[in-house]
Amino acid sequence: MLENANLGEGLTSTESFAPLKVVLPEELQRFYAERGYLAAMPHEDRTNARLHVRSQGYIRFSPTLETLNCDIIASDTRQGTMLLKDISKSGVAILYHRQIFPYERFEIILYGRVIDATAVRCRRIGPKCYETGAIFGSIASVE
Numbered sequence: 001m002l003e004n005a006n007l008g009e010g011l012t013s014t015e016s017f018a019p020l021k022v023v024l025p026e027e028l029q030r031f032y033a034e035r036g037y038l039a040a041m042p043h044e045d046r047t048n049a050r051l052h053v054r055s056q057g058y059i060r061f062s063p064t065l066e067t068l069n070c071d072i073i074a075s076d077t078r079q080g081t082m083l084l085k086d087i088s089k090s091g092v093a094i095l096y097h098r099q100i101f102p103y104e105r106f107e108i109i110l111y112g113r114v115i116d117a118t119a120v121r122c123r124r125i126g127p128k129c130y131e132t133g134a135i136f137g138s139i140a141s142v143e
Contacts, residue, residue: 018080020056021097025126028095055084057110059096084110091135092117097128105137114140 061078085093100119108115116137125131
């Protein structure tokens with residue numbers, strides 16, 4: 001399905017990752033073959049350019065306030081594999097198999113880095129496929 005996406009390049013040999021549970025709709029399968037900067041649309045109000053980054057990484061959720069957990073699954077036990085969609089200077093877009101609510105905090109482990117992020121939006125693209133936009137908190141190296 002994602003043969004051209006080179007999904008393993010973001011993973012490090014020391015990490016054991018859960019299997020990918022995201023199910024991409026047909027229109028996104030072609031999308032994952034694209035590379036380079038995204039063209040800005042006239043109606044978009046962006047402060048930074050976005051870059052197509054097609055990779056797979058590990059996501060680990062931080063404990064959040066009980067009211068944000070919605071009694072679905074405790075956020076401190078949620079972790080798994082996600083797809084990186086695009087990245088900019090201030091944020092990231094990912095695809096994950098579950099809904100991530102605004103203000104939920106999580107870490108992305110990718111290319112030997114731990115990226116702290118906070119969700120600002122999430123939309124359902126298909127069954128087991130949610131696109132989440134998040135802003136960066138901090139970036140650190142995995143040691």
